Amino acid sequence: NAGVTQTPKFQVLKTGQSMTLQCAQDMNHNSMYWYRQDPGMGLRLIYYSASEGTTDKGEVPNGYNVSRLNKREFSLRLESAAPSQTSVYFCASSLDSLNEQFFGPGTRLTVL
């Protein structure tokens, strides 16, 4: 089992460009999450999907959109990237919202 996979691992964008971060899990988990991690800020929840077909805003959703494509996949889209979105992005999944989360390796995004 691969667990939680994320692509790409690294990305550099120019201000205004768009991109989609991909995430997939093979553990048959119901809940999936997108976080960003900035120095000194810990993990902040961007969007959350409790189950296939549902999504919910987290603490910092502005500038992002998500799609829960199916039970396995949860993508994060930046429509018009800004330098403030330079961060490390983590996808995670869990059986349900109260259980332990399994994290992907992260995507390091730089917006110039």
Add this chain to the structure above:
Amino acid sequence: SQQGEEDPQALSIQEGENATMNCSYKTSINNLQWYRQNSGRGLVHLILIRSNEREKHSGRLRVTLDTSKKSSSLLITASRAADTASYFCATAPSPNRDDKIIFGKGTRLHILP
């Protein structure tokens, strides 16, 4: 929100010593979880303690939970160089609340040789 806050923010100890990290939170919880993050990697779940539990062990890890004080502690005994990492607590809300699991900002642990 019911963010967990870890204390201290950073901790350096000699290899072989015990390391203790604390987490405080604000509102009622279903459970509290501890995670480890090695530099440049994703978080890894260490242990989950439910609100009706007071202590839990896993190998060299011991977690305590005091719901009356809304606090938890993570003890790593006989520390090793490989324990150097950041440690995060995360609080899961009581059922029927519209809150999500929230992570604290972490404690950076450095084990000195």
